[in-house]
Amino acid sequence: MTFSAEKSEAIIEALLSCRLRDARFPAALEASWLEEGVLQLLPAHPTGAVVISAGIHGNETAPVEMLAALLASLMAGEQPLSQALLLVFGNPPALRAGKRYLHSDMNRLFGGRHRHAVPGNESRRAARLEQATAAFFQRVEAEGDLPRVHLDMHTAIRGSRFPQFALIPFHQHRYGAAFYTLLAACELDAVVQHTAPGGTFSHYLSDAFGAQSCTLELGKARPFGQNPLSCFAAVDSAIRALLAGSALPARKQPPMRFFTVAQSIIKTSSSFRLNLDPSVENFTQLPAGFEIACEHDKSWRVDDVAPWILFPNASVAPGLRAGLLLKPDLSPQH
Numbered sequence: 001m002t003f004s005a006e007k008s009e010a011i012i013e014a015l016l017s018c019r020l021r022d023a024r025f026p027a028a029l030e031a032s033w034l035e036e037g038v039l040q041l042l043p044a045h046p047t048g049a050v051v052i053s054a055g056i057h058g059n060e061t062a063p064v065e066m067l068a069a070l071l072a073s074l075m076a077g078e079q080p081l082s083q084a085l086l087l088v089f090g091n092p093p094a095l096r097a098g099k100r101y102l103h104s105d106m107n108r109l110f111g112g113r114h115r116h117a118v119p120g121n122e123s124r125r126a127a128r129l130e131q132a133t134a135a136f137f138q139r140v141e142a143e144g145d146l147p148r149v150h151l152d153m154h155t156a157i158r159g160s161r162f163p164q165f166a167l168i169p170f171h172q173h174r175y176g177a178a179f180y181t182l183l184a185a186c187e188l189d190a191v192v193q194h195t196a197p198g199g200t201f202s203h204y205l206s207d208a209f210g211a212q213s214c215t216l217e218l219g220k221a222r223p224f225g226q227n228p229l230s231c232f233a234a235v236d237s238a239i240r241a242l243l244a245g246s247a248l249p250a251r252k253q254p255p256m257r258f259f260t261v262a263q264s265i266i267k268t269s270s271s272f273r274l275n276l277d278p279s280v281e282n283f284t285q286l287p288a289g290f291e292i293a294c295e296h297d298k299s300w301r302v303d304d305v306a307p308w309i310l311f312p313n314a315s316v317a318p319g320l321r322a323g324l325l326l327k328p329d330l331s332p333q334h
């Protein structure tokens with residue numbers, strides 16, 4: 001395990017107090033800050049382009065601690081880098097406040113949706129992150145036609161029966177076997193395939209730049225300093241091997257489970273009610289016929305094809321997803 005607690009604490013402190021730009025890097029790396037909390041690192045001859053993001057939601061701190069530790073290793077010259085790399089600390093003001101967001105959920109605003117949102121911290125930041133990632137991929141183009149990978153790391157509000165999993169955005173370009181091998185090397189428990197476009201950061205990078213991209217869910221959201229970082233050692237090692245250009249660690253766990261989104265529950269009004277206790281975990285298999293949620297004139301019931309519930313949340317803003325129902329994916333793409 002390569003977390004260096006002291007150095008990463010200093011980086012988080014610098015991030016939270018707007019001093020991150022003071023960081024220094026080995027001479028072999030061309031380092032530029034494209035935005036607050038957005039760092040581009042270029043080795044001499046990159047063999048791929050990788051974007052790693054964390055803190056798109058400000059209360060999801062474990063991924064930020066992991067990214068800070070990775071940054072500390074890069075600064076110290078301890079982490080080899082064969083890839084053009086963009087590190088993104090997603091939402092610094094929300095991280096400072098310890099909140100998912102300040103004005104609106106940023107992970108619903110990408111792909112230009114920020115233009116139609118009420119102006120605020122997240123609409124401005126989503127626009128800037130879009131510009132920064134566009135600048136990164138434009139710079140990367142000068143290095144040739146490099147494979148593009150994006151991992152957007154999150155943690156979940158509820159506990160999960162499959163604690164660590166990926167959500168792959170709806171996409172029409174090919175995700176190669178190597179990408180699924182990377183997810184397997186992360187020792188993920190499950191992979192969920194979206195079936196419709198969305199406003200997530202991972203969907204944006206996939207759609208706009210042809211990246212093989214996913215959201216990584218790494219357990220339950222906890223405040224800074226309270227994360228069981230050793231649980232994410234496999235993800236950390238796989239990311240470090242990817243960046244170094246070395247062989248990925250071999251998977252030790254049983255094979256990943258694959259699911260597809262069958263239905264999105266969209267809350268449309270404040271009359272929305274969820275009939276699930278907060279202790280119900282993600283990937284709980286609900287009984288057929290059970291009424292999961294209702295609104296004044298609408299009701300959502302479980303069928304026997306797609307009974308697995310993911311991200312049930314009654315407190316989302318009207319118009320947003322209040323839960324997903326999943327079915328098993330019997331013929332995953334890879």
Ligand SMILES: O=C(O)CCC(=O)N[C@@H](CCC(=O)O)C(=O)O
Nearest residue numbers: 107154156157158167200215311
């Ligand atoms: O626990 C929850 O309810 C949400 C955790 C979270 O932030 N998940 C991401 C998933 C993004 C995706 O679907 O790819 C989100 O809701 O933005």
Ligand SMILES: [Zn+2]
Nearest residue numbers: 057060154155
């Ligand atoms: Zn999140």
